[in-house]
Amino acid sequence: MTTSRKPLMAGNWKMHHTHLEAIQVVQKLSYRLDDRDYKAVEVAVCPAFTALRSVQTTLDSDRIPIALGAQNCHWESHGAYTGEVSPAMLAKLNVRYVIVGHSERRELFGETDDAVARKVRAVLGAQMSPILCVGETLEERDLGSTDEKVAGQTRAALAGLKADDVARCVIAYEPIWAIGTGKTATPGDANATIGVVRNTIRELAGSVADETRILYGGSVKPGNTAELMAMPEIDGGLVGGASLDPDDFARVIRYGR
Numbered sequence: 694m695t696t697s698r699k700p701l702m703a704g705n706w707k708m709h710h711t712h713l714e715a716i717q718v719v720q721k722l723s724y725r726l727d728d729r730d731y732k733a734v735e736v737a738v739c740p741a742f743t744a745l746r747s748v749q750t751t752l753d754s755d756r757i758p759i760a761l762g763a764q765n766c767h768w769e770s771h772g773a774y775t776g777e778v779s780p781a782m783l784a785k786l787n788v789r790y791v792i793v794g795h796s797e798r799r800e801l802f803g804e805t806d807d808a809v810a811r812k813v814r815a816v817l818g819a820q821m822s823p824i825l826c827v828g829e830t831l832e833e834r835d836l837g838s839t840d841e842k843v844a845g846q847t848r849a850a851l852a853g854l855k856a857d858d859v860a861r862c863v864i865a866y867e868p869i870w871a872i873g874t875g876k877t878a879t880p881g882d883a884n885a886t887i888g889v890v891r892n893t894i895r896e897l898a899g900s901v902a903d904e905t906r907i908l909y910g911g912s913v914k915p916g917n918t919a920e921l922m923a924m925p926e927i928d929g930g931l932v933g934g935a936s937l938d939p940d941d942f943a944r945v946i947r948y949g950r
């Protein structure tokens with residue numbers, strides 16, 4: 694990657710770790726990282742909603758320079774939306790990143806491109822950064838429509854935003870067939886698809902595309918991080934399973950330096 698884009702390694706804990714477990718994991722992770730790691734790589738963890746406050750206070754009281762992320766939010770700031778959490782509520786917890794449009798939310802919970810676009814705007818409006826997820830199914834890949842799919846999702850989420858706002862977004866390219874399967878896109882394929890996303894951002898917002906961090910996600914592990922991060926377009930990882938264990942995640946972060 695180019696030097697102007699600081700790599701981001703974000704752990705998506707999905708529906709794992711109680712608040713007590715989350716505190717332990719983030720403390721153990723911090724024991725394994727040092728200033729050189731934080732200088733070279735921005736580190737974030739995205740716990741479940743129930744653990745956000747506990748992780749926030751742990752990070753604050755121990756002065757751990759790990760950013761806090763959430764995994765989802767609603768687009769309204771408040772109201773009669775039983776079960777939902779608003780961007781304003783997350784911002785008050787010092788949340789810096791909110792994952793938006795993860796494929797599990799799109800596929801399992803029916804989240805549409807329209808909902809994703811609203812969430813992106815709401816997260817930006819609350820002074821946080823969305824980590825917008827895009828990616829193709831295996832079927833789409835086999836049909837040769839990967840580029841069209843990721844470009845379409847990127848346009849649907851970002852079209853109409855000011856360049857300044859686009860500059861605050863992070864994108865995660867996660868091929869759906871590589872999530873939790875142990876299969877990873879080859880570094881070359883991931884690099885090429887991320888290049889397509891970057892070109893789409895360039896069409897929408899101009900030169901901020903060169904500053905936008907675009908992560909790869911899908912079975913990122915200590916053993917494949919270095920080769921992925923050696924690719925010029927890949928600016929970090931959105932890490933699921935390997936981020937649950939502090940040893941594994943620390944190794945991913947170190948290989949990502």
Ligand code: 13P
Binds near residue numbers: 795911
């Ligand atoms: P895995 O790293 O477990 O494949 O999950 C990837 C992912 O979905 C991160 O958001």
